[in-house]
Amino acid sequence: MPIIETHVLEGYSDDEKARLSRALTDAALSVVPAKPDAITVMIHEMPRSHYMRGGTHRDPAPARPDAAATVRAYLAAMEARDLDTAKSMLGDGFVMNFPAAPGMSALEELIAWSKPRYAFVKKAYDKVEAFQQGETSVVYTIGTLFGEWLDGTAFDGIRFIDRFELRDGRIVRQDVWNDMAEVKAQA
Template identity: 70%
Template sequence: MPVIEAHLLEGYSEDERQRLARALTDAACLVIPANPDAVTVMIREVPKANYMRGGKTRTPAPARSDPCDQIRAYLAAMEARNIGTARSMLAEGFVMNFPAAPGLRTLEELIAWAKPRYRFVKKAYDNFEAFQQGQATIIYATGTLYGEWPDGTAFENIRFIDRFEMSDGKITRQDVWNDMAETKANLARAHN
């Protein structure tokens, strides 16, 4: 039964402390074959007056935003075609890899590439997951696509997985996998 004790400078919200406790629990279970219910996490707050580093009293760094919330906001902005908002969430050097379209660098490239493929597409989300890998935050979004083909015919229930990488609160990479081509091929076979 792992017991993890963390010490934080006071100033973090209850929600932020709970996010940290969940992340520490998940990290323990990644390495130690323990049921999450068997992992104990204790967070002790240290008053700022009782802490110094380098002979100076310090203020805690602000907690990072929930990366899943950031990705939800990005995807919502893209779906609404609020390109300025979506662009503001991207890091310099951002790259997107879509099926049959690797290496897209701008949102305008993505829109131009997608235009002949469908009239519109939206996502129904099943799950968001995030974890830290070194300096990068990795986020997965899974669910299904729905929308209209170029001829106006509706489609739905097309599976997708989006994988994002973030650094310093900005999206650096997006990789997309979906069954859209498979669905189109099945429709073409059914009509022949």
């Protein structure tokens, strides 16, 4: 079964090295038909003093932020209507696409668009999946929506999937699919 060895400069945290090990395991699983526990990942740390590029000692690049954690923090800020915090997680060219809505690039547009639809909405997560496509981090959140319609009637159990793209640790795209219109039509 696969044995993956990689070398990194010292300076990455244990959490960052664990994230790297999981990512390397997942990469191997995408090609090799093995059980996860049959894949061995070994990370060798190199002291900075033993590494030079261009005749100069180098420091390691900072690790990318955990994309799934960034998305969860963004969604929590949105749910709390902490728009300043949510905006701080957005990158240049940010766009969000919701069912039956034009592409929006400002969080205030989303708030205005949703205002005549429901009093509030929250999410219950079944799972969060994250992976890397080149320089873009992709995160899916999957679960159900619950909240209250404008007339005060509660709703819950509405399926949703959100897909996010992040570059350099910032969210640049959000695509949303849900059954809200279908459920509301039946209410």
